Amino acid sequence: MAEMSEKYNTKCPGVKRLMREALELAEATEEYCARPLEDNLFEWHFTVQGPKGTDFEGGIYHGRILLPKEYPMHPPHIILLTPNGRFEVNKKICLSISGHHPETWQPSWSIRTALLALIAFMPTPAEGTIGSLDYTPEERKVLAKKSKTWVCSQCGEIASLLSSTAAKPITEEEKTVLNQIAFKGEEQTPKPPVELVQEVETQSLESTEPSTGFLDQLTEILVALLVGAIGIFIYRRWNHFTASDTEL
Structure with missing residues (x-):
């Protein structure tokens, strides 16, 4: 010492x-x-x-x-x-x-x-x-x-x-x-009770359902608009050819 x-x-x-x-x-x-x-x-x-x-x-x-x-x-x-x-x-x-x-x-x-x-x-x-x-x-x-x-x-x-x-x-x-x-001593991050985990998971599922439904609706609308646009295009082209044949 x-x-x-x-x-x-x-x-x-x-x-x-x-x-x-x-x-x-x-x-x-x-x-x-x-x-x-x-x-x-x-x-x-x-x-x-x-x-x-x-x-x-x-x-x-x-x-x-x-x-x-x-x-x-x-x-x-x-x-x-x-x-x-x-x-x-x-x-x-x-x-x-x-x-x-x-x-x-x-x-x-x-x-x-x-x-x-x-x-x-x-x-x-x-x-x-x-x-x-x-x-x-x-x-x-x-x-x-x-x-x-x-x-x-x-x-x-x-x-x-x-x-x-x-x-x-x-x-x-x-x-x-x-x-x-x-x-x-050897603390770990406490695990939440099983009931709490289940409740959180249920809430998560419930919260995702409206979002999923909205996306499905949005997809249907876009598909409908696309089909409509294609139909209008075809209709106009058909009218154009019909008018050309008439003139001839």
Whole structure:
């Protein structure tokens, strides 16, 4: 941290906040650990344990957290590197606590909050959201076993990064925050009720009927005028030839 103090402006709110969080997360736990890269305070690597009682139990998953210079006013981007069957690897995850949803981010949230939210979201349905996968339970369990031997090019074997130390209990405030995140997390555009869709479709059909009838009437009128014009032309030509024959 001393090197970080020399490299970055410690008076900057974002730097001050990240250095404080780095101290708070300095000791690894059995559930998660996270620390900044040695040469970049704004990129962190993290490791989380798969939630117990789920398809991810026993798995160890590693990823990156990319923090904007405006942190904590702007949210971080979260990227998983270990194949897991829930989130695409090397792709920014779409959560209300990530950079995909800056409108729902709150400066009071932290990297620990992001890690807790990520763990909570692993067993939830993918529902086609950005960066999500919907592998079968069997596939996820196989990946959970393989994850124990996964190696990060910068952090080494991820299985050794976690410890046996119990994580700090989740506070009531954090529970409230996680519930909010869980509610808003992977929002999609809400689908209208079936009744509303049917009503809209009925209205659309009804609204097109008068237009179709008008076009049919217009077509009939044009055809009638065209036939009439042709009839007049033929009649005049016939009269012209008749008059010529009479003169002769």
